[in-house]
Amino acid sequence: MFLGMGLDSVVRVATDELGKMKPEVLEARIQEDLKMGHLPAMVMATAGTTVLGAYDLLEALADVCDRYGVWLHCDACWGGGALLSDKHRHLMAAVHRTHSLAWNFHKMSGAPIQSSAFLVNEKGLMEECNQFKAEYLFQPDKCYDTSYDIGDKTVQCGRKVDSLKLWLLWKAVGDAGMAAVVDNCFQNAQYLAEKMKQTDGFRLVIPEFECANVCFWYIPESLRGQEETPDWWQKISKVGPAIKERMVREGSMMMGYTPLTCKGHVNFFRIILANAKSDRTDMDFVVSEIERLGKDL
Amino acid sequence: MFLGMGLDSVVRVATDELGKMKPEVLEARIQEDLKMGHLPAMVMATAGTTVLGAYDLLEALADVCDRYGVWLHCDACWGGGALLSDKHRHLMAAVHRTHSLAWNFHKMSGAPIQSSAFLVNEKGLMEECNQFKAEYLFQPDKCYDTSYDIGDKTVQCGRKVDSLKLWLLWKAVGDAGMAAVVDNCFQNAQYLAEKMKQTDGFRLVIPEFECANVCFWYIPESLRGQEETPDWWQKISKVGPAIKERMVREGSMMMGYTPLTCKGHVNFFRIILANAKSDRTDMDFVVSEIERLGKDL
Numbered sequence: 001m002f003l004g005m006g007l008d009s010v011v012r013v014a015t016d017e018l019g020k021m022k023p024e025v026l027e028a029r030i031q032e033d034l035k036m037g038h039l040p041a042m043v044m045a046t047a048g049t050t051v052l053g054a055y056d057l058l059e060a061l062a063d064v065c066d067r068y069g070v071w072l073h074c075d076a077c078w079g080g081g082a083l084l085s086d087k088h089r090h091l092m093a094a095v096h097r098t099h100s101l102a103w104n105f106h107k108m109s110g111a112p113i114q115s116s117a118f119l120v121n122e123k124g125l126m127e128e129c130n131q132f133k134a135e136y137l138f139q140p141d142k143c144y145d146t147s148y149d150i151g152d153k154t155v156q157c158g159r160k161v162d163s164l165k166l167w168l169l170w171k172a173v174g175d176a177g178m179a180a181v182v183d184n185c186f187q188n189a190q191y192l193a194e195k196m197k198q199t200d201g202f203r204l205v206i207p208e209f210e211c212a213n214v215c216f217w218y219i220p221e222s223l224r225g226q227e228e229t230p231d232w233w234q235k236i237s238k239v240g241p242a243i244k245e246r247m248v249r250e251g252s253m254m255m256g257y258t259p260l261t262c263k264g265h266v267n268f269f270r271i272i273l274a275n276a277k278s279d280r281t282d283m284d285f286v287v288s289e290i291e292r293l294g295k296d297l
Numbered sequence: 298m299f300l301g302m303g304l305d306s307v308v309r310v311a312t313d314e315l316g317k318m319k320p321e322v323l324e325a326r327i328q329e330d331l332k333m334g335h336l337p338a339m340v341m342a343t344a345g346t347t348v349l350g351a352y353d354l355l356e357a358l359a360d361v362c363d364r365y366g367v368w369l370h371c372d373a374c375w376g377g378g379a380l381l382s383d384k385h386r387h388l389m390a391a392v393h394r395t396h397s398l399a400w401n402f403h404k405m406s407g408a409p410i411q412s413s414a415f416l417v418n419e420k421g422l423m424e425e426c427n428q429f430k431a432e433y434l435f436q437p438d439k440c441y442d443t444s445y446d447i448g449d450k451t452v453q454c455g456r457k458v459d460s461l462k463l464w465l466l467w468k469a470v471g472d473a474g475m476a477a478v479v480d481n482c483f484q485n486a487q488y489l490a491e492k493m494k495q496t497d498g499f500r501l502v503i504p505e506f507e508c509a510n511v512c513f514w515y516i517p518e519s520l521r522g523q524e525e526t527p528d529w530w531q532k533i534s535k536v537g538p539a540i541k542e543r544m545v546r547e548g549s550m551m552m553g554y555t556p557l558t559c560k561g562h563v564n565f566f567r568i569i570l571a572n573a574k575s576d577r578t579d580m581d582f583v584v585s586e587i588e589r590l591g592k593d594l
Contacts (some may be wrong), residue, residue, distance in 0.1 A: 002452060004301020051433045060575040104455070114456055136348045136567070143542035155299060158401070159411055245440035258433040272431070 048079015
């Protein structure tokens with residue numbers, strides 16, 4: 001939309017039940033487009049989707065993209081933190097085969113908002129694409145190496161030095177500290193999902209979450225053990241907003257809910273474990289607080 | 298460029314010697330374009346140009362735009378602060394006739410970077426243009442008036458609440474305090490320009506500056522009183538970078554220099570008076586420090 005290409009130029013590729021793009025469907029759509037005389041330009045993969053936390057299979061997508069000369073971009077804004085962890089890096093295997101990658105260090109990697117990186121694997125490309133050479137902004141005749149003036153590489157001009165806080169953070173806690181934040185997010189998510197599996201009234205939206213997302217319905221006692229008709233689901237769709245209103249009014253928690261129409265899911269709660277300071281006690285509180293707020297629904 | 302319209306769709310309109318767009322030239326270019334079957338879509342006016350600080354004549358430009366049904370945007374990023382001051386508001390007379398306006402409160406209006414407003418004079422337009430209605434981000438079924446969820450009006454999604462610091466600042470210092478910051482910027486610029494007019498070796502690039510910009514050449518003693526040949530100007534073009542290098546190495550000042558090729562000007566110093574805490578003592582220092590650093594050139 002913003003680049004002027006228009007939404008008609010965007011092709012949706014089907015995902016599996018976990019939310020991962022299906023590489024064989026991608027290839028079929030590319031072939032279809034080529035037959036129609038279109039030019040497939042870019043595949044937008046995701047490492048850690050917003051709702052379900054799915055990691056696309058980068059290796060398989062890169063194979064497809066290589067075959068057809070298509071640019072492979074990876075939106076790792078949420079899930080990119082996995083790269084910092086020896087335990088979870090495998091989720092992004094073949095990331096080096098992507099052509100560009102977006103990564104928000106303020107999402108799972110412990111930096112304060114905003115701290116976003118856009119990486120490309122071709123030196124000089126950002127200048128080539130973005131530079132205006134505005135003579136009144138960037139003077140080449142300075143007494144130092146002006147290749148460090150990165151202003152002309154970017155779309156934005158005057159702005160805060162967001163990279164500095166990431167650099168300071170990394171210097172302060174080291175590789176191990178960065179990994180610990182990420183590992184803690186994943187660990188909290190796994191603990192919470194496990195606990196919900198074992199607690200009456202909680203139902204996970206998918207069996208396992210790859211990233212630090214936990215999506216679940218809460219089924220109040222009054223609706224348990226009934227036939228799950230469209231009418232029943234309609235009632236379930238009101239549970240999220242009702243509990244959310246209560247938690248907002250009490251000020252005890254903040255938590256998002258969302259439907260996922262493309263998968264036929266009505267409103268469910270979606271928790272993102274991104275806080276380095278959260279621990280199991282907080283996860284226990286999430287479960288007991290939802291039970292308390294939803295008891296009489 | 299970024300909207301995909303391409304630089305070939307951008308028409309430059311000539312400016313006068315102060316840097317103001319010439320309304321009669323604008324009208325002639327629009328007529329020319331219409332004759333060629335093109336569709337003039339938007340005029341980009343400026344209130345406070347980056348280098349010379351020129352304020353475009355909004356009333357005259359609005360008259361032209363109205364006649365041809367063209368959108369009038371005003372880039373008031375630098376000079377918009379004038380709106381806060383009873384003394385200087387006249388520079389933006391007819392601003393209400395523009396269709397959109399950009400204003401960086403971190404430039405002249407005292408807010409910390411970044412604090413930028415984009416204003417349109419049609420309610421609902423931003424939603425209409427930008428909204429995606431991403432169901433997983435913005436839920437309409439909340440317990441409060443969701444028209445306050447402004448996320449779907451903007452291009453960006455997760456980001457800092459830049460409006461808060463502007464609101465706090467304005468609450469803290471009031472309208473009078475906001476005006477005082479702006480008036481001080483203009484006053485420092487006027488004082489500095491007057492002082493330079495009376496000091497040997499300083500030459501202003503234009504006779505008067507409308508905004509809080511002061512652009513000037515420094516002519517070292519060794520180059521004074523000579524015929525101003527192209528060769529002489531070539532020497533002058535090296536003075537800015539040389540003095541800048543000295544001030545950077547000493548750490549005594551930071552100041553930009555720039556050529557202005559479209560007006561045939563070689564490198565000159567450009568000072569922007571945007572600091573609320575600067576006063577006449579600082580202006581005096583600027584002059585004496587440049588004299589000191591440039592003495593033996």
